[in-house]
Every structure is written in C-alpha cells, then in structure tokens.
Amino acid sequence: MHRGTTLFLKAAVVLIGLPILAIYIFLVPGIGNFAAELYPEYTAIRIWIWIDLYATAIPFYLALYQSFRLLIHIERRRAFSDLAVQALKKIKYCGAAVGGLFAIGMPLYYMMAERDDAPGIIVIGLVIIFASWVIAVFAAVLQKLLQEAIAIQLENELTV
Template structure:
C-alpha cells in the first residue's frame, strides 16, 4: 500500500493529540484551582484533580501511539499480522483504563458540580466515559475481525 494513503489518518492522530495537550497544559490547572476555590478547606482536591486528569492523558496518548503504529503496519503491508492484533488489544486496554480512571474521578467532579450548581460537568464526564467505552468495544470488534481474517488467510495458504 502506498505510504500516502494513511498520511491523512496520521495527520488526524496528531491533530487529535494537540488539543488534548493544550487542555492538559492550560485547562487542567484552572480546573484544579477552581476546585480549591470552591472548597478552600480541602486543598488536597487540587492534587486529586491533577492526578485524575493527568492520569487519563497517559492511556490516551499511548492509544494514539498504538494507532500510529497500526497505520505504520498498514503502510508496510503488515495489516494482517499479529502486530496489528496486539496494537488493537493495547488500544482496547487503554480505552478501558481511560474510562476507568474517569469513573474513579467522578466523585470529584460531582463535588465541583454540586458546589457550582452545574450538572453539565457530570454529563460531560459521563460522555467521556461512554466515549472511552465505545472506543474499547470498537477496538475489540476490530481485533476479533482481524483475528478471523488472519485465520482464514492462514487456512487458505495451507490449502493452496
């Protein structure tokens, strides 16, 4: 396959990663400071917000890296290989981890939403959890389909 055929998707992955990086640099400290402003007696909330939001960035960027690797395998005509299955498995694990970290952090966002009287924060958190789970299910389905395609390909290779 030509190298340029996946170039658009590689650029899209980079463009997905840049806004998240900007959010981590500029918005996360503001959210943490906002939590401390709402609950001045609980200064540790700042560190919990940092821990929760920065911890979700790790599996997010690892999943982007694995998607980039998957596109590289497609460029090298190794799309139907165990490497691709492993990359999809890692993406699935990262998506589940991402959602799990947000589930653990939802009580913090509940406290912020309750003090600020903004239930939209909880809805946004639940939408992020759901998005991570959708990515995990999609990666699991692709992993299973790819495994079946590899099995069929190996059967056909043995038959001929």
C-alpha cells in the same frame, strides 16, 4: 491502502493529540485550582483532580501511539499480522483505562458540579467515559475480526 490515505490518518492522529495536550497544559491546572476555590476545606482536592486528569493522559497518548503504529503496519501491508492485533489489543486496554480513570474521578467532578451548580461538568464527564468505552469495545471487535481474518488467511495458505 494508498500512502496518501494513511498519511492523512497519521496527520489526524497527531492533530487529535495537540488540542488534548493544550487542554492538559492550560486547562487542567485551572480546573484543580477552581475545585480548590470551591472547597477550601478540602486541601487535597486540587491534587486529586490533577492526579486523575493527568493519569488519563498516559493511556490516551499510548492509544494514539498504537493507532499511529497500526497505520504504519497498514501502510507497509502488514495489516493482517499479529502486530496489528497487538496494537488493537493495547488500544482496547487504553480506551478502557481512560474511561475507568474518568469514572473513578466522577465523585470529585460531581462535588464540583454540586457546589458550582453546573451539571454540564457531569455530562462532559459521562460523555468522555462513554466515548472511551465505545472505543475500547470497537477496538475489541476489530481485534476479534482481525484474528479471525488472520486464521482464515493462514488456513487458505496451508490448503494451497
């Protein structure tokens, strides 16, 4: 793969991370405060929403880091290696973790949507869960395909 293509993809990975970082910095505290205003009787709802949303940042940025590492392996012509398989495996787990953490937090977001009469909150949450799990399944399929390609490559090297 040409260096320009991987450079473009690396820039895309970084540009994906920047707006999400801005969301975590500027919007998440407001979401927690909004939930606290909706439910003043539940004093800990703000903290639970912050914990859930900030906990999703960890696997998200780990997946971005693994994507960046995978692009480095491709650039250095090590795409068919165990390192690439491990990166895809970690991306799979991170995608599942992001979806799982959002799924765990859905009752909180349902409560917010119920009180504020904003069903869009539920839809956004479901889209994030679905997209995360699709990424996890896609990474799992790529991992299996890459493992099979490596096995075929090793078999061909042994027959020569």
